[in-house]
Amino acid sequence: MDRDQVEELRSLQDTLYFIGGKWRIPIMNSICNGNRRFREIERSIPGITTRMLSRELKDMEANKLLKRNVYPDTPVLVEYEPTEHCRSFGGIISEMINWGRIHRDIVVRKENK
Numbered sequence: 001m002d003r004d005q006v007e008e009l010r011s012l013q014d015t016l017y018f019i020g021g022k023w024r025i026p027i028m029n030s031i032c033n034g035n036r037r038f039r040e041i042e043r044s045i046p047g048i049t050t051r052m053l054s055r056e057l058k059d060m061e062a063n064k065l066l067k068r069n070v071y072p073d074t075p076v077l078v079e080y081e082p083t084e085h086c087r088s089f090g091g092i093i094s095e096m097i098n099w100g101r102i103h104r105d106i107v108v109r110k111e112n113k
Contacts, residue, residue, distance in 0.1 A: 018063070023048055023056050025093060028082065031066065032090060036079040060086075 019025055023045070030044040042053050057080060060066045065086040071077040 021056070023052060024060065025096070027053070027056055027060065028065070028086060028089065029093060031080055031082050032087065032093075036081060038078060038080075041080070 026045045026048070027041060030041045033044075035041045035044050038053070038057075041057075042048060042050060045053070057066060057068070061068050061080075064083055066080045067083055069079045069081065071079070
């Protein structure tokens, strides 16, 4: 069976566009690990600015990766939760973590020889 290389490239580019940013995967990882409030997410990701996190959360919500829940408490409580679509990326993140560990070990081992 022939593969549709044009469609494969388009799908790969969509994925790379999504994960291409520095902060998307760490944000997803943080939220999927139970951090739901803005400050919890921000504290769990060293180096991210408030402005960047806000921008990324809005973009991820627009892309159906997060659901923003607003509770009318005093003060207003806002929580983020991953959508099922976002959770479907969890296996890929796990594989990326494993690959990164193996790659780091290979590079460190090579440098120490």
